[in-house]
Amino acid sequence: MTSLMRRSSSAQRELLLDLRRTRRRRRLGDLDIVVSIYRVYLTAILGGGAAWVLATVVGGHHETSDGLQSVIAHGPEIVGLVIASIVVIGLRSGGRGGPLVLDAADVRHVLLAPIDRTVVLRGPALRQVRYAALVSGIVGGFAGVLASRRLGGGWPTWALLGALVTVVAVAASLGCAMVVSGRQWRKGAVRLAIVGVLSWSLADLELGRATSPMTLLGEVALWPLRFSWIGLVGIAVGVGLAIAGLQVVGGTSLESSVRRAGLAGQVRFAVTTRDFRTVVLLRRQLAQEHERQRPWFVIGWRSSRVAKQEAQGLRSWNVPQGGKRSLVDALWRRGWQGLLRYPVVRLARVVLLSLIVGLSFYGVWHGITALLFVVGMAQFLIGLELSEPLAQTVDRQALQDLMPSSAGRIHLVILLPSLCLMVLVDLVALMTTFVLGGEQSTLLSVGLVTLFPLALTGLSGAAMSTISGVPPAFRESDLFLPPEIASLRLYLRTLTPPAVSTLGAMPVVFSAEIVNHGGTTSATAAAFAGGVVTLVIVVGVVVWVLVRDSVRRAYAGMTERSRTGVKS
Amino acid sequence: MSSVGEQSMLETVGLEKSYDDLAALEPLTISIPQGQRVALVGRNGSGKTTFIKLVVGLLDPTGGSVRIAGEAAGSLAARSLVSYISDEPVLYDDLSLAEHIELICRLHGAQDWEDRAIYLLDRLELSSRIDRLPSRFSRGLRQKTAIVLGLIRPFSVLIVDEPFVGLDPLGREVFVDLLGQAANGGSTLVIATHQLEFAASVDRCLALRDGALVFDGPPGQAELSDVVQ
Known part of the structure; x- marks a missing residue:
């Protein structure tokens, strides 16, 4: 044994305290007082604002x-x-x-x-x-x-x-x-x-x-x-x-400590930069959540059907029939191939979130309208989980640029398999509400009207967040704006995707209002009206996805031309 | 060739590591006597770093055991015997090189380490940077810092993962010399490397492929190069 092992634990503690003191001294030396005061100021403003909102919601009666x-x-x-x-x-x-x-x-x-x-x-x-x-x-x-x-x-x-x-x-x-x-x-x-x-x-x-x-x-x-x-x-x-x-x-296991040491800091950084995608990825790494080596079942050119044809000699070479399949077909398959590799724990998390949506809807149906925000956040998270094929494509810009189609079209097509799953998941959520609500016929019709708008907005919000990427802390156009407006733009950009996901709950909110407080129309009609409003917003998101890339390119080209003085 | 003691300094029995359905290291049973110089060779993803991290205690085995001089890997006694130099230096951002050295020596209860520190810093051409922060060093200088920290403390087993990453030719030469000094001092060396020319100078080679041990013997045999290249 070394001499150190014979040392008392108080000596070991003293040694560690020394290390901590040295590091603290250096950190304090590097501390920027103005930045620290600004952080305190921001915390006070945000904390005070949150306290005021809560006090207002709770009320004083x-x-x-x-x-x-x-x-x-x-x-x-x-x-x-x-x-x-x-x-x-x-x-x-x-x-x-x-x-x-x-x-x-x-x-x-x-x-x-x-x-x-x-x-x-x-x-x-x-x-x-x-x-x-x-x-x-x-x-x-x-x-x-x-x-x-x-x-x-x-x-x-x-x-x-x-x-x-x-x-x-x-x-x-x-x-x-x-x-x-x-x-x-x-x-x-x-x-x-x-x-x-x-x-x-x-x-x-x-x-x-x-x-x-x-x-x-x-x-x-x-x-x-x-x-x-x-x-x-x-x-x-x-x-x-x-x-x-x-x-x-x-x-505590050193293996876990090493993993957390590497990832937790990155998660915090991603949270501060409002980078939802990176937070999702790092959280999966932290939980050691990997895609399945083998998909739940195989589709595409390694499917059992193709393998069977190979075995029977009906197909001599098992590669894709290049050129015969359209891009839509390829992206549709690619979407499913990604989704079919989801691990059990991710699927379980999605189901759990859908149950939360169902329970929250039950609360909304009984007049607790604030649960709308729980529905919105849960829907946004489900959307982020299910839009992984899209995120994989967006993350690999170079590969996406090689595809013979516009980015917007690629994004929309690759979301179709995710949308299918989203509809299924939201069906589970609405069934939960239906069962909890005593299986009322009104609830059933409202649920049916709500299903598609709910799924579409849930996925739309997540897709907006994924496609937008990290909000830039500064843009050239910010130079012309007052700082308060520029920071407001940043917050709006961060909050818009979850807000879009939340809008999917509007049909239930509208019909619950009729059920609880009465009105001139039926609950189902109110849900339908809410659904129409929601679908209009979804159409807006679809248009945004389709034109975003070309608008950005055109804007970038215009800026570049004005900078270099070249006339088009 | 250094004299090799009879006592087993590093022993693994059925040591294995897997991540879900992916086997990173198949069950491995080996014994390395005191003073032996061992090169661990294999292609990328063959399991070298996994094996090393299991021995050091940075990974938890899925099965089997590792013992260092009869003590379980990761135990207090084993930690006092094993020094580890990784291919990715991990250093404090807010401690100078001198403070790193002092910390490591105090943590490991090193005695009269100052002369040894001066010698190592001089050999690795770091003397002029002793009061600087290694976090602002280049990749090669950070690697040299990690080498100083690995060699300044007392140890009986020295584990090195990809020793020459980031080092200039002179740095490599010095490091090989320092490794030789450690071996001559009776320490057991386990060095993971891709470089067969270095592997030729050791007592024993262990070759891994896809997590399984495929060669265990003296260097210079034809089948060894088949495994690595």
Whole structure:
């Protein structure tokens, strides 16, 4: 054993602190004060804006006594379900080697050195828990204040308990992540744990009982309305999970740490540049989600039909019949070939998202119109998942330029297989709403009217995002605009694709309005009107896809000519 | 040829690695005695880097085991024995070359390392850059920095992946000399390379193809070049 291995853990800690101090000193030396102040300013503006919007949405009127009774009866279970979702995020992160994201150099030099890894990793883990606790405490406290406006009682108590519950929930989530990664749980075990946590909370909600630790913690959030000692068990379990995580975090796999070190930083960068496509790709890499080596079934020139013809001597050479197939046929096949290589986990994620769409529609149908935004985001994500063949084409501009057709036409044709799948997925979503809604005939007709507009807008938004690529931080035309307008343009460009995906829910929103508040027309007619509006927008997107490339080329040529002074 | 000890310094038993249905390394059982110089050869994608990362502890095996002087790879004891120089230098952006060296020596409990550091920096022509940030070095200088960091700390097994990437001819020559010094000092060397001329100077060659061991023997045999070329 080397001398170092005999050194005490306090000496090892001192060594790591030295490293941290040196690096912090250098980082602070490079810090730009103006940029830091600007970041604080932006955070304050955005945070304040979000708080104002939330306060407006929640409103300040008190609940009726029936409403209060309902909150007391079901509140802990619903809060428990939210906490369970937070814990599930932790479990998923742990399954991928999280929650820590280390510097690649730390992995290579410090974790490969003969130093107890628990000593090395506990510091960063503790800092992560502290930071998450601070942020979640602020969010929870604010949620508590909002709750006090609707449910009555002193806001300091609500804020304090809101902060306490969110801090414990987030700490428990991080603790779960550290236990899973530190003990190197297998994927199957992680999935089982996720199903267990969610099922337990759902069972509590269904049976109206508080048995799960998450529901017990949910009780604490409602202590101003009904105090019960049993909530302390929830706090104890949450804190216990956090402590357990910090104890075992040293066992985190180096393979996962290396992968996260390389990818997590890129994901953050892609998020800051609003590059959805790169976020999707990196997140897949982080989860080690690869395309299947073998497709679910083979189509095209390696299909069983062609192979059979070869075996029977009916076809001597198994290559495509060049020139006979049109470009449309080739792109249609290429689209399916990509989709048929989707791994199970991606397909499962798409189905899960479709169930979320279905559940949210159920909420919209019963007057919770704000769930429209959940539908929109879920539809946008489904669209991004299913438009992978398009994204593969857009990512490879050089190959696309070799194809004997315009970019717009190529993009539209390659989206057709994705659209077929999108219709199927949205059918699942609407069936979910139909089943939850007691199989009403109105809901069925509204669903049928909604299906195609929903699928088309979901895919349109995703396609717009994919084709547009990363919004440029600066364009020459920005020189002529005030900075506020230029940044507004950037935000509009980022928000337009999800907004288009959200518009697909308009038929349901229109008909729900009729069902809940009455009107001069039928719910189905209202849905139809919403569908027509939606289709007009889809047509606009199609035109944009078709002409975008030629307009861009023409604009670029014009700019170049004006710069060089050459007259056309 | 260096004298080779009887004790097995690096031993793998049924070591394998796969990613879903893709086998990166087929079950591999080998034993490398103390002081032996081993070249690991094979084409791109043959499994050399996978094998090396498994030995170092940067990858988790799907099956089998690796032991360094009887200790499990990645364990505290094994980490104190194995030094690893990769083909892609991983360095801190915010530490100077001198600070890197000090950090590595302190992490590995190296004693009286200053003279050795001066010697290595001098040989690799880095002395004038000691207070600069390696993150701003060229590819070759970063590789030389990684070599200094790999050789400055105490080790019994030196693992090198593609040692000559980015090095100029003089740098290669110096590195080969430094590797020779390490071997003469009794260290076991495992070096992954494409270059058969370097492989000719070692005690033993292991050749991988598609993740499977296809040759294990002394260098210079005809079937070895068939595997690599």
